[in-house]
Amino acid sequence: xxxxxxxxxxxxxxxYGEGCLSPCEDQDESATPSSSxxxxxxxxxxxxxxxxxxxxxxxxxxEPPTVLGTQHSSxxxxxxxxxxxxxxxxxxxxxxxxxxxxxFDAVEEFARRIEEExxxxxxxxxxxxxxxDDGGGEEGVNASRGGRTTLNGSAEQQPDFASxxxxxxxxxxxxxxxxxxxxxxxxxVTSPAQAKLFLQHLVWSDRxxxxxxxxxxxxxxRGPGATSYSDCDDDGEDAAxxxxxxLLQLMEVWDGMVVVSRWYGGVKxxxxxxxxxxxxxRDGLVRAGFGEGEKKDKDKEKGKKGR
Numbered sequence: 001x002x003x004x005x006x007x008x009x010x011x012x013x014x015x016y017g018e019g020c021l022s023p024c025e026d027q028d029e030s031a032t033p034s035s036s037x038x039x040x041x042x043x044x045x046x047x048x049x050x051x052x053x054x055x056x057x058x059x060x061x062x063e064p065p066t067v068l069g070t071q072h073s074s075x076x077x078x079x080x081x082x083x084x085x086x087x088x089x090x091x092x093x094x095x096x097x098x099x100x101x102x103x104f105d106a107v108e109e110f111a112r113r114i115e116e117e118x119x120x121x122x123x124x125x126x127x128x129x130x131x132x133d134d135g136g137g138e139e140g141v142n143a144s145r146g147g148r149t150t151l152n153g154s155a156e157q158q159p160d161f162a163s164x165x166x167x168x169x170x171x172x173x174x175x176x177x178x179x180x181x182x183x184x185x186x187x188x189v190t191s192p193a194q195a196k197l198f199l200q201h202l203v204w205s206d207r208x209x210x211x212x213x214x215x216x217x218x219x220x221x222r223g224p225g226a227t228s229y230s231d232c233d234d235d236g237e238d239a240a241x242x243x244x245x246x247l248l249q250l251m252e253v254w255d256g257m258v259v260v261s262r263w264y265g266g267v268k269x270x271x272x273x274x275x276x277x278x279x280x281x282r283d284g285l286v287r288a289g290f291g292e293g294e295k296k297d298k299d300k301e302k303g304k305k306g307r
Contacts, residue, residue: 004101005060009022015104022040023038040056053069070085161204167198169187170187170288171287177276178269180267182260182277184283185258185261186259188255190255202259212261214240218247220249232245237273247282258281262277
């Protein structure tokens, strides 16, 4: 066993519990590590997750491990073992980089993909239940969800989105890079409450937006007198909301909001994702007429240089 593999076995077992990654009992123990691959059993995280047989070449991590197959299926559920096997192979192919150990990243990527799949299944099941509801249509959605309870225990009725006039969204161009998709929705708003209502309506009314990996939002609003309001939400994409808010400040946007939706495609973009998020946001803001303040500043600079 290489030192890199030994360290990775210890790390995974300390993080996910003893036995997460263990040597296969039926491998040939007489073979030397320098001349033979090493086979391990990986127990995937989750109450009903499968376990897989992995074969590590002597050159690992210069070369990736081979996923031989399923050791035990996920809780005996039909098709779950094949699903876990396929998802993990895709996750491993996404995160592996020659020379770097990859199992922790592969396990985390597998867990993220399985969670997204469960969310999609829940969404489809919820939509199916709503369609079967006696109320029918969009009114059935409101009836099935009902109100929500506030901290003091009183019931707060959810807005009647079905009878609400759709917000006047301006939509940016759709940008796709490395299988991730980005699009921005921009609207004029006059209060924080209206901004929150518009965001809720957007998520409620558009199934694709509900299924997005992230719906990042920010707004800036001038209140009465000298008061002003601003807020942002990362929605799981760390630091993206504050960057959107900073963009609104740079473009001198007031009484406006932007929502950037991202559908993750399985390939990590790194810091590049922030440029793409801000890019579609800027496009949507300009389309909605919010780029005029920035344009005036540039025109002033050009005028000064021409003197």
